Each structure stands twice: as C-alpha cells, then as structure tokens.
Amino acid sequence: MPQGLIGRKIGMTSVFGEDGKNIPCTVIEAGPCVVTQVKTAETDGYTAVQLAFDDKKEKNTSKPMLGHFQKANTTPKRKLVEFRDWEGLQLGDVVTVDLFSNDSWVDVVGITKGKGFQGVVKRHGFGGVGGRTHGQHNRQRHPGSLGASSYPSRVFPGKRLAGRTGGDRVKIFNLRILKVIPESNLLLVKGSVPGAKGSYIIIEK
Known part of the structure; x- marks a missing residue:
C-alpha cells in the first residue's frame, strides 16, 4: 500500500472550474493522523507504519490499546490503518493533509452503503x-x-x-484533488467516493 491518510467523508458539494463549468466533488476530512507503530523487517518481517485517526474516549478503549497509544504519546483513536513500505516516519509523528497537493491524483478506499437484503x-x-x-x-x-x-x-x-x-470494500482509482485546505484538514476530490456521510475512508497517493 502506498503512502496515504485516513479520513472521513463529509459529503458532496460542487465548485466552479477555470472554464466556468460546475464540477461535483466530495469533501473529505483527511487527518491529522498519528504514527502509532513502526514495523520493520527485523521485528515484523515487513516494513510499514500504522496510522491512527479520530479521537476516542478512554473509557471506551481497552487497557492493551491504551498502552499502545501511550507509547506513541497520543490519545486513543478509533481507526487504525497500516501503510506498507513507508519509511522515514517515527513513532508519534503527525501526518497532515499537507501530504497531498492541488491537481494531484489519489485512490480512495471506502465501505459502500449497506442496502440490506x-x-x-x-x-x-x-x-x-x-x-x-x-x-x-x-x-x-x-x-x-x-x-x-x-x-x-x-x-x-x-x-x-x-x-x-452493499457493505463492500471498494477502491476508486485516479480521482483528482481539486483543492487542499490545510487549515481545516480538508480535501476536495473530484467525483464521488464510496461510503455514507461520516464513514471512514483511506486516501492513497
């Protein structure tokens, strides 16, 4: 898995492009994500970093996981995702939306809306x-x-x-980032992404 961030789908809106056309886009709250574990080939057999996103109450977190987050000197988180072969990060580092840039291309992974039987x-x-x-x-x-x-x-x-x-893990390839808003940790991505409003998604470079 390439570099990326964990995010939350906020909803859809539209922006006007340079040619005056109205472009539908999805608003994603991407990060900030904390590095809660760094895996190496010597100890784990492969290299990866584990990112965590979205604060969680301590009373709803198990004691083993509390210790896991305390090692990274961070508060408990709800969503944990591993990114393989990502080097250069240390335990406790914070990865923000600055990882992406305007007019770059990303892949988005999400869980589609469940429709039942x-x-x-x-x-x-x-x-x-x-x-x-x-x-x-x-x-x-x-x-x-x-x-x-x-x-x-x-x-x-x-x-x-x-x-x-529904309820399937789906990856959408080659979505263009229309705008990065670092002060609000937001991404505007052209088109739709899988999942309901408020659901977790993974944005990969």
Whole structure:
C-alpha cells in the first residue's frame, strides 16, 4: 500500500472550474493522523507504519490499546490503518493533509452503503417479468425463470440472485484533488467516493 491518510467523508458539494463549468466533488476530512507503530523487517518481517485517526474516549478503549497509544504519546483513536513500505516516519509523528497537493491524483478506499437484503432488480438490474397485463398480477419485480432443469439440478455458484447488497470494500482509482485546505484538514476530490456521510475512508497517493 502506498503512502496515504485516513479520513472521513463529509459529503458532496460542487465548485466552479477555470472554464466556468460546475464540477461535483466530495469533501473529505483527511487527518491529522498519528504514527502509532513502526514495523520493520527485523521485528515484523515487513516494513510499514500504522496510522491512527479520530479521537476516542478512554473509557471506551481497552487497557492493551491504551498502552499502545501511550507509547506513541497520543490519545486513543478509533481507526487504525497500516501503510506498507513507508519509511522515514517515527513513532508519534503527525501526518497532515499537507501530504497531498492541488491537481494531484489519489485512490480512495471506502465501505459502500449497506442496502440490506435486496431483490434482483435493485441488486443486478434485472428487468423484472414484465407488464401488469396477461395475468402477470404481482410479479413485476420478480426474477422470472433462471434455473436449469433435471440436469444439473442445482444452482451454480455465482448465480445472480437476491441477497445482501452493499457493505463492500471498494477502491476508486485516479480521482483528482481539486483543492487542499490545510487549515481545516480538508480535501476536495473530484467525483464521488464510496461510503455514507461520516464513514471512514483511506486516501492513497
């Protein structure tokens, strides 16, 4: 995993570009993140840094984790993420939104909105059985016929059926940073990113 930050999705807005066009963008609160652990090849078998984001109450933190954060001389945090092969950081260092610059490109990782158990029309875009006439009654959004006969007498794995939708880890590649606002720890990223408002996301350089 390349260098990056942990952030929180604030919501969407739009800004006007130099050509006067209205550009939709996502507002992300990125950092500041504290280095809570530095892993090395000698002790852990690989090199990485662990970043922590978003303060948490001590009473809601286990004692082992309290000791973990005290080693870094920081308050308890809610979200911990490892970034592989990132050297030059020390325990307790703070990484801010200054890691990014205007008009640079990033990848964003998030957990998509959970939709619960959904049918095939919403989940896979099926067209449904058809119109209301000719005896269709209440089957407009049903999957219709999609199985085999006596052979193979089973449903193959991966068949597109109803089921739990959303809640998946998704990475969006090559999003352009329209603006960095260091005084507020904000990033304006062109387009949409996965997740609901207030959800944690990872921004990778």
